[in-house]
Amino acid sequence: MPNSGSESSFDLLSELDALSRRLDPGPEDRRQSTRLVAEHVHAYLDALPDAPARFDRPDGGSRIREIPVSEDGIGLEAALDLLREHVDAVGLNPTSGRFFGYIPGGGLFTSGLGDWMAATTNRYAGVFFASPGAVRMENALIRWMADLIGFPETAGGYLAAGGSLANQTAIVAAREAKGVEGAAIERSVVYLTDHAHHCILKALGIAGLRRSVVRTVPVDERYRMRAEALQELLSTDRENGLTPFMIVASAGTTNTGSVDPLDAIADLAREYDAWYHVDAAYGGFFRLCAETFPETADLLEAMSRADSVVMDPHKTLFVPYGTGALIVRDRRHLLDTHSMDADYMQDTRSADHEDSPADLSPELTKHFRGLRLWLPLQAHGVAAFRAALSEKLLLARYFHRRIGELNGFEAGPEPDLSVVTFRYVPAAGDPDDFNRRLAGRLQRDGRVFLSSTQIEGRFTLRLAAVCFRSHREHVDEAIDILRETAAELEAER
Amino acid sequence: MPNSGSESSFDLLSELDALSRRLDPGPEDRRQSTRLVAEHVHAYLDALPDAPARFDRPDGGSRIREIPVSEDGIGLEAALDLLREHVDAVGLNPTSGRFFGYIPGGGLFTSGLGDWMAATTNRYAGVFFASPGAVRMENALIRWMADLIGFPETAGGYLAAGGSLANQTAIVAAREAKGVEGAAIERSVVYLTDHAHHCILKALGIAGLRRSVVRTVPVDERYRMRAEALQELLSTDRENGLTPFMIVASAGTTNTGSVDPLDAIADLAREYDAWYHVDAAYGGFFRLCAETFPETADLLEAMSRADSVVMDPHKTLFVPYGTGALIVRDRRHLLDTHSMDADYMQDTRSADHEDSPADLSPELTKHFRGLRLWLPLQAHGVAAFRAALSEKLLLARYFHRRIGELNGFEAGPEPDLSVVTFRYVPAAGDPDDFNRRLAGRLQRDGRVFLSSTQIEGRFTLRLAAVCFRSHREHVDEAIDILRETAAELEAER
Structure with a gap:
């Protein structure tokens, strides 16, 4: 057993070195692996037009459990065979043009190329000092979204792993901004419809707000929140000594794609001094259609009056699963909750020309998510x-x-x-x-x-x-x- | 402006179709784009042995801000040029063998290939019904880690976006398991050393536990938690009517890589009925070295006695940034907090042979993170x-x-x-x-x-x-x- 005491113990290094280099294939091996995977990818996409939108195989994927990771592995080709048969060809196929379930994603080809590069170059997108390029990219994308919403220069946000976590961060920001803690929790009221995404209730629980009061606001015949019903609830709650804490509007419900009356709700949020969150995970990016569908864009216009907005690039910007976005009207609400310091981070403090995502979000080390979105936007154009x-x-x-x-x-x-x-x-x-x-x-x-x-x-x-x-x-x-x-x-x- | 009323309004479809197909390049374009990106990737890696571990360019990456996304885009080649110059060649280079800062990552080449496939096939890894293969893969990896820790069959967990979020989920599980809410928060005590990662304090805040009592346990001359000091604090707190709620041990601190005395702390956690969390984000996977370094493995053995353990594959399994893991001794603690239902999810309920990550975690739609870890493990072997x-x-x-x-x-x-x-x-x-x-x-x-x-x-x-x-x-x-x-x-x- 090696220790610092003996020179000979370090002889083991060369043996370990040789074995560990399997993890770092040389130029030829890399190119060969790339060819194999490119074949896999292109074969998948070449066959996609005729592939089903769901593979009806009840035992699907069980081989993945039966071939566990092992000392020597099975090699790349055998692993690709397993993938093809037991991952790609079972369950739902959200890449299909005939996939219309839930809120479909897609997975742009160019995003996949972006992910490949992001993984290979492994730039550290959480902190400006570590990767000024990756952080600027993320911040530029957030600013682009803030402009789309119509948020002022004070806005800030980050690319989240998905809509649930983005909504959760919005709720935590709201909780902090409104000082909801201790005994105030049980007197604080959250308003939403029963078409709001279930991740909102889940996030309330995670944020320690399970004992807050949740009001289910009735909807109209198109499943949109009824603003006058909201007003009644707000008014009654305030009369009864409760505090309207947060109103969650949906800009595109999962059930029916309905857009709550954002402008009327904004008026009420202001009147009752409640945090106004718009879950536009699915619908927000339809603001991009203003020219062709001005009426649709109008439905979304009052996102600009929200305190926080969630939009999911992995839905309506078609990037692969794993990319949500939170944009907050006043970025200080995110900084207040998330910016922390540590001795081992001291080198990162100088020259912060830009916000670091780590200061605006619950994450530190994070996937370089910006590239999978930036690359297709730059390659194909808005x-x-x-x-x-x-x-x-x-x-x-x-x-x-x-x-x-x-x-x-x-x-x-x-x-x-x-x-x-x-x-x-x-x-x-x-x-x-x-x-x-x-x-x-x-x-x-x-x-x-x-x-x-x-x-x-x-x-x-x-x-x-x-x-x-x-x-x-x-x-x-x-x-x-x-x-x-x-x-x-x-x-x- | 089209509406359902007129047939002619749908003529616009073919025009929109033509433009939107830019997002879905045909077989030849895909292969050409792949060649360009493969060249980029291989050129990056071919040059890596001589590349610096940090690029000293104070203005680094500013061009990324100066070339915003635009209507027509700049095309893939120009985007790759920007990346090469203003992302890959600025800031830190965590892919370098001469990068020894913080806790380095790496980014296995084979993981990058996995990410490429995951993005292209876009399998939905959050729910078993949606992708039995992807979910089985994630669960198999979690089980492999649980075995490495020495957890019983009751264990469960998920692949998180990173260590901060994995630790946060552990803290929420602990909070729920111990019923820390309302007035109990201010009487509940968390124990850690000042070498614990700052994400723990950040997560306490996010989980609504900022008013809990945090005790900084003194460390020994090797910066490990002093168990006898912990015992004194626990004892005094209990005498004073406080509730020892959670002990956070580090299995590999970021500062010095120190491993707290896990076994002695486990004894105290049991004695005082506190949730025992081990943040082994950096150190946990060194359990794999038991044969060559039995003494190191011994330091980590009592992870098996924890209630929850965080390990980061994006650190010590070398996968690209964006993959942490939380494993909880009793998976019911995760299910209790995270399993929810919704009408629009009704099709997913049948035939759940496996836990769905969405039921064990704060996420729903998520990056298919398993593949970037499973592929190199299968290709190269443990x-x-x-x-x-x-x-x-x-x-x-x-x-x-x-x-x-x-x-x-x-x-x-x-x-x-x-x-x-x-x-x-x-x-x-x-x-x-x-x-x-x-x-x-x-x-x-x-x-x-x-x-x-x-x-x-x-x-x-x-x-x-x-x-x-x-x-x-x-x-x-x-x-x-x-x-x-x-x-x-x-x-x-």
């Missing part, structure tokens, strides 16, 4: 993103119209954004049961993927047009498959 | 990781011995793991001032990167051997540069 988002808005309207015209189908309300709810109304029998079977059969079929939800107690199907690969032909295919499948089910009775 | 970690332990002992023999230098204590503290003791003048200038000159020189800290009020240099690319020749080079630079400074007086 115009392509505007077009893709406008296309999704229009595809949703197109689907809404066509499904409403289809015999037996009943469309939900006109979509605010790109989620359409609908259901089949069978000639006889329980509609919930029918739609449950319809959803199940569609999912087993797998050519398209739609997810379901409950709306006012009714089993409801939904089509979310978000994937950048979804075009008119994919919506047409979804409609054909819906018609066929509903007819099959009707015929079986 | 033996290579053991060797690399053993090599780092031995390199630290080697450096400790050689720097101690070097004229004018004074080595800190024998390292527990792979961090060595040291300083130069000048013939005359203020040692702090001398070492500050020494650190500054080394950093401007940039061939090696070492960071500094304060130990007992003294300005102290430190060498952390963690990067998988660091071998004996890099440590020798660091020693040569230290000797030269100290001699220069001495000569200038």
Whole structure:
């Protein structure tokens, strides 16, 4: 056992060196591995147009558990085989243009190239001193989003790992800004609708606010928060000695894509001195469609009046899963909670021309997330993103119209954004049961993927047009498959 | 402005379709982009052996701010040029074998390939139903870590975005398990040393526990928590009606790599019924070195007695920044806090053969982090990781011995793991001032990167051997540069 005492003990270094260099392949091995993985990637994408949106394999992925990591490993090629068969070809396929479930993502090809470079160069994006380039990139992207929202120069934020954590950080900032602690917690009220994303309630729990009062504000016939109902609740709560602490509006609910009346809520937030948070994880980036869809952009305009806004680039900027964003009107609220110091960080203090994400967020060492977003924006230009988002808005309207015209189908309300709810109304029998079977059969079929939800107690199907690969032909295919499948089910009775 | 009313309004779809397809390059364009990026990546790595560990460019990265995202973009090649010059060639270079600052990362080449595939196939790793393969992969990795720790079958956890968030989740789990809320917060005591990572205090704040009592436990001459001092504090606090709530031990402090006496602390945690958290972000994976360094492995053995352990694969498993791990002895503590439900998730409920990371963590949609870790483990085998970690332990002992023999230098204590503290003791003048200038000159020189800290009020240099690319020749080079630079400074007086 080596210690500092003997020279000979260090002879072991060369042996360890040789074995550890397996982790650092030389130029030829690197290029060979790259070729293998490039083949894997391109084969995946070449086959994608015909791939299902869901692979119906109940045992899917179990081999991944059966081949554990081992002393010698299985080698790259065998690992790629496992991936192809037991990861890529099981479960949902969110890369498909026929994937319309939940809020689809996508995963831009150019983002993947960005991730590859980010991992290889491993720049430290948490602290300005460590990587001025990576931090400037993240801050530039945040500023671009702040401009899109219409936030002033005081704004700041960071790229989060996802929407849940971004919302959580907003809630912590709100809690600190409003001094909600101790006995005040039980007198503090949070307002949201039952269409708000469940991560809000989860984040309240994580932030130690489970005993705060949560008011579920009623919604209108398009599932938007009713501002007058909110006002009544605020007024009653204040009369009863409670403190309206935070109002959470949704700019694009997950259920139906509805946008709460942001401007009217902003008025009330100001009147009652409540923190105003807008969860625009799904909907915020549709502000980019102002030219083609001015009315949609108008729905989102009052994001500018929020105290904090969450937007998810891994939804409506199509980057791979793992990138949310929080932007706060006054960045000091983030700094107050997150900026800390430590002796071992002393070298990083000089020359901070820019905010460091670590001072604005719960993270320190972080994934260099900026690159997966910056690279496609720089490579393809914002115009392509505007077009893709406008296309999704229009595809949703197109689907809404066509499904409403289809015999037996009943469309939900006109979509605010790109989620359409609908259901089949069978000639006889329980509609919930029918739609449950319809959803199940569609999912087993797998050519398209739609997810379901409950709306006012009714089993409801939904089509979310978000994937950048979804075009008119994919919506047409979804409609054909819906018609066929509903007819099959009707015929079986 | 299109609406569902008119057929002609949908004509716009084909125009939007054409523009949005820029985001989805065809087979030839994809392959061409891949070639460009592969060239970038390989050129970076080919040049790495001679690249500095820090680029001394005070204006570094400013071009990233000056070329904002724009309607048409600048194209991939121009974006790569910007990256090369203004991100890759500014600030710190944590990929270098001569990078010994903070706790180095590394960024395995094979991880980068994994990230590329994860981004391209964009599998949804948060929920079992969505990607059985990706979730099984993450759970298998967590189980592998739980076995390494020595946790029972009840254990569970998740791959976090980093150590700060993993520690935060541990603290929230502890808070819930111990029912620390309301008036109990101010009577609840957290115990740690002033060498504990600052993210612990930050996380206490985020979790709403700022008003809890924090006791700084004194350390011994090797900067390890003194168990008898901890016992005194626990005893006094209990006598005074306070509740020992949580003890945070470090298994590898950032300052000095010291490992607190885990077994003795475990006894006290049990005696006082406190949650026992071990922050092993840096040190935990050195358990893999049990064969070559049994005494080091022994230092870490009592991690098995913790309630929760954080380990960072982006440190000592060398994957790129953005991957921490939390493993909790009893996974129910994570489920209790994080498992929630929502109508729009109803399709995901069936057939959950495995825990979903979303039920064990604050995240829902997440980066498919498992692949960047699983792929190198499978491709290279665990033996290579053991060797690399053993090599780092031995390199630290080697450096400790050689720097101690070097004229004018004074080595800190024998390292527990792979961090060595040291300083130069000048013939005359203020040692702090001398070492500050020494650190500054080394950093401007940039061939090696070492960071500094304060130990007992003294300005102290430190060498952390963690990067998988660091071998004996890099440590020798660091020693040569230290000797030269100290001699220069001495000569200038």
